Amino acid sequence: xxxxxxxxxxxxxxxxxxxxxxxxxxxxxxxxxxxxxxxxxxxxxxxxxxxxxxxxxxxxxxxxxxxxxxxxxxxxxxxxxxxxxxxxxxxxxxxxxxxxxxxxxxxxxxxxxxxxxxxxxxxxxxxxxxxxxxxxxxxxxxxxxxxxxxxxxxxxxxxxxxxxxxxxxxxxxxxxxxxxxxxxxxxxxxxxxxxxxxxxxxxxxxxxxxxxxxxxxxxxxxxxxxxxxxxxxxxxxxxxxxxxxxxxxxxxxxxxxxxxxxxxxxxxxxxxxxxxxxxxxxxxxxxxxxxxxxxxxxxxxxxxxxxxxxxxxxxxxxxxxxxxxxxxxxxxxxxxxxxxxxxxxx
Amino acid sequence: xxxxxxxxxxxxxxxxxxxxxxxxxxxxxxxxxxxxxxxxxxxxxxxxxxxxxxxxxxxxxxxxxxxxxxxxxxxxxxxxxxxxxxxxxxxxxxxxxxxxxxxxxxxxxxxxxxxxxxxxxxxxxxxxxxxxxxxxxxxxxxxxxxxxxxxxxxxxxxxxxxxxxxxxxxxxxxxxxxxxxxxxxxxxxxxxxxxxxxxxxxxxxxxxxxxxxxxxxxxxxxxxxxxxxxxxxxxxxxxxxxxxxxxxxxxxxxxxxxxxxxxxxxxxxxxxxxxxxxxxxxxxxxxxxxxxxxxxxxxxxxxxxxxxxxxxxxxxxxxxxxxxxxxxxxxxxxxxxxxxxxxxxx
DNA sequence: TTGTAGGCGTTATCAA
DNA sequence: TTGATAACGCCTACAA
Numbered sequence: 001x002x003x004x005x006x007x008x009x010x011x012x013x014x015x016x017x018x019x020x021x022x023x024x025x026x027x028x029x030x031x032x033x034x035x036x037x038x039x040x041x042x043x044x045x046x047x048x049x050x051x052x053x054x055x056x057x058x059x060x061x062x063x064x065x066x067x068x069x070x071x072x073x074x075x076x077x078x079x080x081x082x083x084x085x086x087x088x089x090x091x092x093x094x095x096x097x098x099x100x101x102x103x104x105x106x107x108x109x110x111x112x113x114x115x116x117x118x119x120x121x122x123x124x125x126x127x128x129x130x131x132x133x134x135x136x137x138x139x140x141x142x143x144x145x146x147x148x149x150x151x152x153x154x155x156x157x158x159x160x161x162x163x164x165x166x167x168x169x170x171x172x173x174x175x176x177x178x179x180x181x182x183x184x185x186x187x188x189x190x191x192x193x194x195x196x197x198x199x200x201x202x203x204x205x206x207x208x209x210x211x212x213x214x215x216x217x218x219x220x221x222x223x224x225x226x227x228x229x230x231x232x233x234x235x236x237x238x239x240x241x242x243x244x245x246x247x248x249x250x251x252x253x254x255x256x257x258x259x260x261x262x263x264x265x266x267x268x269x270x271x272x273x274x275x276x277x278x279x280x281x282x283x284x285x286x287x288x289x290x291x292x293x294x295x296x297x298x299x300x301x302x303x304x305x306x307x308x309x310x311x312x313x314x315x316x317x318x319x320x321x322x323x324x325x326x327x328x329x330x331x332x333x334x335x336x337x338x339x340x341x342x343x344x345x346x
Numbered sequence: 347x348x349x350x351x352x353x354x355x356x357x358x359x360x361x362x363x364x365x366x367x368x369x370x371x372x373x374x375x376x377x378x379x380x381x382x383x384x385x386x387x388x389x390x391x392x393x394x395x396x397x398x399x400x401x402x403x404x405x406x407x408x409x410x411x412x413x414x415x416x417x418x419x420x421x422x423x424x425x426x427x428x429x430x431x432x433x434x435x436x437x438x439x440x441x442x443x444x445x446x447x448x449x450x451x452x453x454x455x456x457x458x459x460x461x462x463x464x465x466x467x468x469x470x471x472x473x474x475x476x477x478x479x480x481x482x483x484x485x486x487x488x489x490x491x492x493x494x495x496x497x498x499x500x501x502x503x504x505x506x507x508x509x510x511x512x513x514x515x516x517x518x519x520x521x522x523x524x525x526x527x528x529x530x531x532x533x534x535x536x537x538x539x540x541x542x543x544x545x546x547x548x549x550x551x552x553x554x555x556x557x558x559x560x561x562x563x564x565x566x567x568x569x570x571x572x573x574x575x576x577x578x579x580x581x582x583x584x585x586x587x588x589x590x591x592x593x594x595x596x597x598x599x600x601x602x603x604x605x606x607x608x609x610x611x612x613x614x615x616x617x618x619x620x621x622x623x624x625x626x627x628x629x630x631x632x633x634x635x636x637x638x639x640x641x642x643x644x645x646x647x648x649x650x651x652x653x654x655x656x657x658x659x660x661x662x663x664x665x666x667x668x669x670x671x672x673x674x675x676x677x678x679x680x681x682x683x684x685x686x687x688x689x690x691x692x
Numbered sequence: 693t694t695g696t697a698g699g700c701g702t703t704a705t706c707a708a
Numbered sequence: 709t710t711g712a713t714a715a716c717g718c719c720t721a722c723a724a
Contacts, residue, residue, distance in 0.1 A: 030695095030719095031718090061470070063474065065716085066415050066719085069719090090436050094430045129411065237638070269643045291583050295583040364701055364702085366701080378711075380702065409702070415703090417704080697722090698721095700720095707710105
């Protein structure tokens with residue numbers, strides 16, 4: 001007697017209402033409910049109303065896993081970033097989430113820890129879910145990763161950089177040009193012994209360094225002793241150290257282009273500590289233009305980068321592609337903007 | 347003729363090898379492959395070897411969606427945080443990812459934007475996937491959210507705070523005690539007109555403020571004009587403004603407890619700008635103890651909080667529970683630590 | 693516009 | 709320890 005309540009007193013099930021329950025209550029076939037939910041325009045207004053009522057009444061919510069299994073496509077966008085705490089990527093990821101809003105698309109995030117091998121592992125892992133799209137950081141994937149992405153069968157956006165040979169779509173800016181612009185600015189301000197300090201030295205940092213070098217070589221002012229880099233992750237405290245290291249090699253250093261704003265802040269504090277006048281005896285230029293640069297004492301020059309915007313636009317590109325809308329250019333250079341402030345006004 | 351290659355020339359399929367392909371190659375039943383993959387000890391060594399060979403040969407990878415559908419359980423941990431860019435949560439999320447390592451468990455992250463209603467929406471959304479566990483920030487869920495969590499049917503960890511009535515498990519520290527400790531430190535250092543500046547004023551900020559107030563009232567030194575708060579998100583630039591606002595109300599202000607380190611940094615810059623001597627004319631204490639506090643000029647006192655550790659330990663709690671290991675205490679207070687530095691050495 | 697039939701890839705149930 | 713069978717909940721293909 002206890003076994004015949006409901007049509008099957010058998011074994012499994014989540015207990016939650018299914019599409020069949022909704023269909024029964026609305027007096028239609030399950031497939032009609034499915035259609036009404038995915039694209040209401042496929043179903044007559046009358047049935048749509050009945051279905052909506054039934055959905056609300058039962059508190060029905062589709063099972064994303066069943067949907068993914070049946071359609072061979074998960075409502076998931078895989079996002080791969082090298083770091084979760086680096087403000088650059090945190091801002092970008094925020095843009096991604098914000099642009100997605102209440103879309104049914106989910107984010108599956110992976111932290112590659114700046115390792116191409118880890119990135120490859122994660123791409124494989126993500127691909128096994130047949131995501132709707134993939135957003136990956138940078139353009140320096142391994143050969144294998146690149147091949148995987150090319151045959152992923154879903155939109156792929158590479159973010160943060162600029163280049164002419166993306167896997168599919170690309171949005172970001174040129175770090176080489178960014179490094180060049182910062183360095184040129186320091187040159188124009190009258191500095192001559194311009195150093196570069198950099199931490200982590202991932203591919204983007206390398207390109208900024210290349211831009212710096214290109215600029216100084218053009219001015220015939222390049223000197224390897226002016227450059228101090230480390231693989232250590234970036235931090236404010238590291239900035240001070242790297243400044244000290246550079247000064248030890250080049251006593252007449254009169255400005256530094258810092259790989260990012262944290263380092264620049266560390267340089268500023270170190271200058272205050274050592275009583276080195278900024279900007280007169282030492283010019284400081286950062287990269288990214290975090291809020292604090294504007295209010296530091298003195299205010300610090302930096303290169304403003306469109307991190308948040310990259311996140312939003314990358315999702316727009318994905319959504320356009322998924323909706324079969326044309327993705328105007330599939331390579332977008334968002335550029336950057338130099339914010340000149342007191343720290344480089346000699 | 348073209349229709350009879352393969353056993354079904356029908357319609358769908360991902361093209362990837364399935365468990366049936368592995369089973370056929372290994373000469374066993376599909377369910378045996380399933381078992382061998384999930385728990386090798388359930389299968390004889392002999393078959394296990396055959397299966398492993400077949401898996402490698404075919405490059406087989408299980409379909410997570412099919413698995414989730416059949417088992418009514420997704421290998422997903424839902425994580426809800428109020429912000430992705432606030433370093434506090436970014437560090438915690440990093441801890442979560444790091445502790446998970448190469449576990450097959452995936453993170454599904456949701457950004458509540460400090461909104462309990464948005465949190466509720468996301469909890470519903472996550473629950474529809476039947477996650478293996480849920481990690482949520484704070485203890486101030488709506489009634490409905492709390493009910494949803496209590497009946498979630500999976501482990502639930504509330505993080506970042508301390509309290510005695512968690513939904514299930516809880517790990518964090520007491521923000522009230524943190525506020526009290528910072529304020530007591532300033533009192534002991536000899537400051538008397540101690541202000542509080544706070545941004546965002548989420549529940550945790552409120553509790554730190556309550557701790558501050560409790561401490562000053564005990565010393566009979568509380569004065570509402572010493573407190574300046576705003577709902578605006580925190581930033582370095584805001585710190586300077588809030589200091590100025592507070593000074594306008596209380597000219598004899600001689601120290602500030604800042605709700606977080608960004609504000610404290612802004613206060614420091616504002617003091618430099620206005621030539622207010624730190625720590626003699628103004629003591630500064632922050633909260634969280636970011637790296638930059640240690641190297642600021644002068645170094646800034648702060649309360650070190652175990653953000654990263656909270657992330658790791660919360661995952662450990664989840665994994666213990668999922669493995670049916672006993673979760674020693676299900677409420678863990680990780681505490682915090684005052685880092686006294688020059689900015690409060692009058 | 694709506695419905696029928698059957699499969700997506702895996703695991704739970706029960707039997708051997 | 710192993711296997712046959714039937715779900716899991718939804719969607720594609722095709723037909724009406």
